[in-house]
Structure formats: C-alpha cells, structure tokens
Amino acid sequence: MLTMRQRIAITSEIRKRYRKSSKKKKSQILDEFVKITAYNRSYARFVLGSLKKVGRKKKYPPRKRDYDMPVFYALRKIWIADDCICGQRLKPFIPELVRVLEREEELKINKQVKQKLLTISSATIDRILSATKKSYQLKGRSTTKPGSILKSQIPIRTFADWGKEREKPGFFETDLVAFCGESPTGEYVNGLNLTDVCIGWILLDAVMGKAQSRVFPAIDQARGRLSYQMLGLDPDNGSEFINWHLKRYCEKEHITFTRIRAGKKNDNCYVEQKNYTVMRRFIGYARYDTEEQLVIIKEILKLVEVYVNFFQPSLKLKNKQRLGSKVKKKYHTAKTPYQRLLKSGVLEKKQKQKLQSYYEILNPMEIRRQIHKLQRKLNKTLRWKNS
Numbered sequence: 001m002l003t004m005r006q007r008i009a010i011t012s013e014i015r016k017r018y019r020k021s022s023k024k025k026k027s028q029i030l031d032e033f034v035k036i037t038a039y040n041r042s043y044a045r046f047v048l049g050s051l052k053k054v055g056r057k058k059k060y061p062p063r064k065r066d067y068d069m070p071v072f073y074a075l076r077k078i079w080i081a082d083d084c085i086c087g088q089r090l091k092p093f094i095p096e097l098v099r100v101l102e103r104e105e106e107l108k109i110n111k112q113v114k115q116k117l118l119t120i121s122s123a124t125i126d127r128i129l130s131a132t133k134k135s136y137q138l139k140g141r142s143t144t145k146p147g148s149i150l151k152s153q154i155p156i157r158t159f160a161d162w163g164k165e166r167e168k169p170g171f172f173e174t175d176l177v178a179f180c181g182e183s184p185t186g187e188y189v190n191g192l193n194l195t196d197v198c199i200g201w202i203l204l205d206a207v208m209g210k211a212q213s214r215v216f217p218a219i220d221q222a223r224g225r226l227s228y229q230m231l232g233l234d235p236d237n238g239s240e241f242i243n244w245h246l247k248r249y250c251e252k253e254h255i256t257f258t259r260i261r262a263g264k265k266n267d268n269c270y271v272e273q274k275n276y277t278v279m280r281r282f283i284g285y286a287r288y289d290t291e292e293q294l295v296i297i298k299e300i301l302k303l304v305e306v307y308v309n310f311f312q313p314s315l316k317l318k319n320k321q322r323l324g325s326k327v328k329k330k331y332h333t334a335k336t337p338y339q340r341l342l343k344s345g346v347l348e349k350k351q352k353q354k355l356q357s358y359y360e361i362l363n364p365m366e367i368r369r370q371i372h373k374l375q376r377k378l379n380k381t382l383r384w385k386n387s
Helices: 004-020 023-037 041-049 069-081 087-103 111-119 122-128 149-153 212-224 244-252 265-283 291-311 337-344 349-360 364-386
Strands: 171-178 189-196 202-208 232-234 317-323 326-331
Touching (some): 004 023, 004 041, 069 087, 069 111, 069 364, 087 122, 171 265, 189 212, 189 265, 189 291, 202 265, 212 244, 265 291, 291 337, 291 364, 337 349
Parallel strands (some): 171 232
Antiparallel strands (some): 171 189
C-alpha cells in the first residue's frame, strides 16, 4: 500500500509522460497508473491531466475581518453594560448606549469602530459574542397560597382579556417572588414585582414574609414612584393580594382590580417573565431570611428598577400567524420602557422634562458596579451564615 507521499511522487513523474503522449498511449499509461495507485480511473485521469500537484492545497490569504478585535472589545463592553441581552434587543439600542457611555467616559472608540458598531446586525452580534455568553439554568419554587372567599368578588382577567389595556400605560400585573431557597418554611424575603403590560415599566421592592400588612405598603410606595397614573392591578390568587384592604384601596383610588385564574400562570405572563429576567437574575435563588439581607436586597432592587426601566430594551409582539404546525411571530423594534413611556403621550410636559433630565445624569456602567458591589455584600452574608 503506497503512502500519500509516494503517490504524489509517482503522479509527478507519470504526469510528464502522460501529457506528451498520444491518445492511445495515454490509455495505456492510465491503466498502469490506476494499478499502481489504486485510484478511481476518473480521478486518475483528472490528476494526470491537471497542472496542479496532488496533495497540495492552494493557500489563500486570510480574509480581512470587518469586525476586528477593537470592535469586539467595544461591543462586549456595550453588551455587558446592557446586562448581556440578545442581539435582537441590543441592536436598536446601540446608538443610544454608545452616546451615554461616551458621555460618561466609559467607552473610548474611534470613528471607524463607532461606524461599525452602528451598522452591525443582530445576528453578527450574537455570533461575535457566542463564545463569551454563559447560560444559566435556574429553578424556583412556587409559594402562592389561595386567597379567601373574597375571590368571588374580584373579576378574573385571562391573557386573552388584555385588549386596549395593552396599548395604554398604567395596567400592572403583580407577583411575589420567594427567596426561600430549598425550604419554604418560616419567614423569608419576598420580592414584589409590578410590571406594566403596555410599556414594560417595572416597580420593585422587597418585604419580609407575605403578610398583607407588609405587601400593601410596598405597593402603595411603588405607586408613589410612578411618573404616570396607575390604572389597574392584576395579581395572582395569593392571600397577600386577595384581601379587603387592597380591594378597598383600589376602589378608593379608582384602580381596576382583577385576578388571574387559579393555577394559570400564563394569565400573568408579562410579570412572570420579569420574575426571571429581573428578580432571579439579580438576586438568585438562595434563601434570605434576615433583616440585614432584606436591607441589601431592597438597595439592589432600587438600582435594578432604574437600570431596567432606562437601559434594558425589550421586544413586544406585533402579530403572529399560524402556518400549519408552526407559528410565525413578528416583533416591534426593541425599546426600553423609558423610550416607550416618552412616546406614549401620557406624560405632561413638566413630567416629561423631569424624566429626561433624570435620564441624562444616569450612567449604566456605574449602576452595574453598584449592583455588583451590593451582590458581593449579599453573598458574604450567605457565607457567614453557612460557616
């Protein structure tokens, strides 16, 4: 059995005779060559008739990359500043984020790199950052307990019932996120999450336990931070929400009070997805049950609320169409809750100017640094507790 090197040497010698021979002679040389090399006759004819040397591939100069390392480093910093979101959400927000980071001197790039960042596609963003991304597989525990007989007096709102409310800011889905770790026994910290169905604006807080006497003041304080009017509350069936105190409050403040169907979390899908992308992503799944931890979590959620509302673009479904067994979905361009709020028309001129002035002093990288500092402080309380 000949080695490849031997075949190349034999081919090189026989090729010289083959190219100078007549048609009849070529047939004899070809028969001889096939027996020696065990090549397929068609391939042997190609090899002997070719001017190229067998076994040596033509070396092409490496293609010049449009998105080189300076672009990668700048893109990675922008991606980290926006909490590692996908390319489809990040792409429309890159021009604004570049402006903010340059203003705060967090990003220094030349015109060429800047132009590439502004023209890069969402698919290329995901491809360039694919090696940098990390996946998280986290699991939680449901701690919702049924409310009282009052449920019969509170109307149910399913996912399909969100009609014109989807187009008007002010209607909030509400939920508690349990930071109970592996065991739901005893008292532990719960995260309060209110998510606007229309623009995705979030209000966050944390309380110890699930008593309505603690949850209600947190909802009232969250409402006080809103720049626009709260029009509706739509919680699950937990007793922390389904109680006379909150019902009377909503009636007094002219807030529509509805609830989801028991065991149907999809009815509260807007807030449920935020439970992961906001609460779990920044706080995690460990058990927190001390006052010290509660104070730290409150500080973290205060920063996260600002960070997500002003610097986290999200996609909104435009329409969907069923094609056989598949569903084709189309989305609006990704925008932040702040951008959607400005375009909604619900703010008065003074409110709008106040919100814009506040936005201009924000630095997303500084907010992230403060969040990470508090997260490390929170993790130290866990290590001290386990030691």
